[in-house]
Amino acid sequence: MVFEGYGVGKYCNSHFESTTYLLRILKYKKPGEDEGNINPIAHTDKTFLSILYPNDVRGLEVMTKDGEWVVFQPSPSSFMVMAGDACMGWSNGRIKACYHRTNVREDGSVRYALGVFSYNTGTIEIPKELIDQDHPQQFKSFNHLDFLRFYDKSQGRTKSQCLIKAYCGV
Numbered sequence: 001m002v003f004e005g006y007g008v009g010k011y012c013n014s015h016f017e018s019t020t021y022l023l024r025i026l027k028y029k030k031p032g033e034d035e036g037n038i039n040p041i042a043h044t045d046k047t048f049l050s051i052l053y054p055n056d057v058r059g060l061e062v063m064t065k066d067g068e069w070v071v072f073q074p075s076p077s078s079f080m081v082m083a084g085d086a087c088m089g090w091s092n093g094r095i096k097a098c099y100h101r102t103n104v105r106e107d108g109s110v111r112y113a114l115g116v117f118s119y120n121t122g123t124i125e126i127p128k129e130l131i132d133q134d135h136p137q138q139f140k141s142f143n144h145l146d147f148l149r150f151y152d153k154s155q156g157r158t159k160s161q162c163l164i165k166a167y168c169g170v
């Protein structure tokens with residue numbers, strides 16, 4: 001859908017042939033008084049796409065482009081699809097990586113979510129159709145798995161920042 005929406009559907013097959021998925025069960029709760037912050041700090045995912053299916057406990061918060069935090073309202077019939085850093089690189093910055101955090105506020109509530117995270121095993125290149133005078137190239141081609149290694153090494157120092165610019169920004 002995303003590829004077709006941008007008129008680059010012809011690259012879809014080759015992209016999916018080199019896509020791999022990670023399925024995780026996530027569990028978060030409001031931290032106890034002596035626990036500090038046990039939930040993920042604000043971040044962008046390092047994925048291409050992340051798909052979340054949570055239970056009915058609220059907690060996922062997403063930052064709007066105006067800098068406001070909004071709480072995602074879970075419903076049994078909805079999934080949350082978020083662009084990660086790799087999608088931002090691939091789309092030449094047209095699709096922004098979603099800045100989000102988990103913040104369970106209700107005492108005793110436990111948030112469970114199923115997360116499907118997609119990664120590309122090859123080199124990600126911006127489709128030439130997405131580069132023009134109005135949209136000059138913002139990212140060099142990059143290997144997604146090498147980008148994850150770069151992220152791993154920068155843990156703690158830059159964990160909360162969108163790293164894709166630091167990694168392969170032009």
Ligand SMILES: O=C(O)CCC(=O)C(=O)O
Pocket residue numbers: 026028040045052054059060100101102113115
């Ligand atoms: O609370 C959630 O479901 C999202 C967790 C999250 O941001 C992540 O695992 O990257």
Ligand SMILES: [Fe+2]
Pocket residue numbers: 040043044045100
């Ligand atoms: Fe996340």
